[in-house]
Amino acid sequence: MxxxxxxxxxxxxxxxxxxxxxxxxxxxxxxxxxxxxxxxxxxxxxxxxxxxxxxxxxxxxxxxxxxxxxxxxxxxxxxxxxxxxxxxxxxxxxxxxxxxxxxxxxxxxxxxxxxxxxxxxxxxxxxxxxIPGLLQTSSEFDYGEQDISDRELEIIRLIADGLSNKEIAGKLFLSEGTVRNYLSSILDKLQLRDRTQVAVFYYQHL
Known part of the structure; x- marks a missing residue:
């Protein structure tokens, strides 16, 4: 490295x-x-x-x-x-x-x-x-309007908790490849760049 x-x-x-x-x-x-x-x-x-x-x-x-x-x-x-x-x-x-x-x-x-x-x-x-207190806002966010599924929202929450793809895969009984696919879909739907922005987005829209 x-x-x-x-x-x-x-x-x-x-x-x-x-x-x-x-x-x-x-x-x-x-x-x-x-x-x-x-x-x-x-x-x-x-x-x-x-x-x-x-x-x-x-x-x-x-x-x-x-x-x-x-x-x-x-x-x-x-x-x-x-x-x-x-x-x-x-x-x-x-x-x-x-x-x-x-x-x-x-x-x-x-x-x-x-x-x-x-x-x-x-x-x-x-x-x-x-972090949650600093980024929290009072506005409600409807993930359904962004075509985010329940499973994708679950993954978003785990990313916000700091879990890696491997840890998410283990917790949800999925393969790492499946988690990566979900993450790619989430990034595309929310127009975000990476998992850091996913975590920020989640806390901003609690």
Whole structure:
């Protein structure tokens, strides 16, 4: 797994590089210190995952992530910060970041990178508990009007709970291929890009 790290604290970036490269599965292709550099480094290296700080002196990680995702919709970006700020969480979800975890939770960084690399969405426990309340609106949404079946809605709920395709397949006694087919249908019907947006959409329309 090739990773690019961007953090405006060089000591933190160096420490993260040391921690990650201690794992034989991870190679740090480059490090940077600003959102603008993150965009350039992503274009150059096309990493499996971009691990990026949010609060940086010039271009923020959120703004850099939005720019990268507009150019590379399949980019996998894991945001790392010391702040569980509600506004940051909502923006990270809406722009399509694959995860948002706190720096102080060092033990979760490598597992989170692996999960994001396989297409899962990752949020630390402290952050996950906030998401429903942050994104909930009072409006009712009729999934039937979008031709979403009961089974598809069940899958949407499980995706919003953070389950992978394999976990959903096991829970619903389906094959992973069938789950992928359902997900493709859901994305098409709701005009969404990926499973992260499915989770956001669900919470927004509770």
């Amino acid at each position: 090739n990773i690019v790290i961007v953090d405006d604290d060089c000591l933190v970036a160096g420490a993260l590089k040391t921690i990650l490269e201690a794992s034989e599965e991870i190679k740090v292709a480059a490090t940077g210190s600003d959102g603008s550099e993150a965009i350039s480094l992503y274009r150059e290296h096309r990493p499996d995952v971009l691990l990026m700080d949010i609060r940086m002196k010039q271009l923020s990680g959120l703004d850099a992530a939005a720019a990268i995702l507009s150019e590379f919709p399949d980019a996998k970006i894991l945001l790392l910060t010391t702040f569980s700020d509600d506004e940051y969480i909502v923006k990270a979800l809406k722009i399509g970041a694959k995860g948002y975890i706190l720096k102080q939770d060092y033990a979760s960084i490598i597992p989170s990178l692996k999960s994001v690399c396989t297409g899962q969405t990752v949020f630390g426990n402290e952050i996950s508990s906030k």
